Amino acid sequence: MSLPAAKPADGAALFKQQCATCHTTNASDPPRQGPTLFNIVGRGAGTAEGFRYSAGFATAKFEWDEQRLDAWLTDPQAMIPGAVMPYKQSRSEIRTAIVSYLEELH
Numbered sequence: 001m002s003l004p005a006a007k008p009a010d011g012a013a014l015f016k017q018q019c020a021t022c023h024t025t026n027a028s029d030p031p032r033q034g035p036t037l038f039n040i041v042g043r044g045a046g047t048a049e050g051f052r053y054s055a056g057f058a059t060a061k062f063e064w065d066e067q068r069l070d071a072w073l074t075d076p077q078a079m080i081p082g083a084v085m086p087y088k089q090s091r092s093e094i095r096t097a098i099v100s101y102l103e104e105l106h
Helices: 011-018 055-059 064-073 092-103
Strands: none
Touching: 011 092, 064 092
């Protein structure tokens, strides 16, 4: 007898639990401690209107994609020295679920 397959993590629920204190997912909401993540995929790093970024973002010349978001959630300060984001996520399945959710926001 085999066990049922594990249910994939719910990215929206994980975002709400782990990210929504600092980030919104609605373009019309004002920024919180972090910028809105609405339409983050394909957006240039450090370019959300109305948000004042830390100094490390001045040299971040890339667009957010799945791989960069995964690296960011793994260790923000390793990716962008001087970044101000205390959250780190070591579990790849949680990062994958959150990134998948963010890819849907547009």
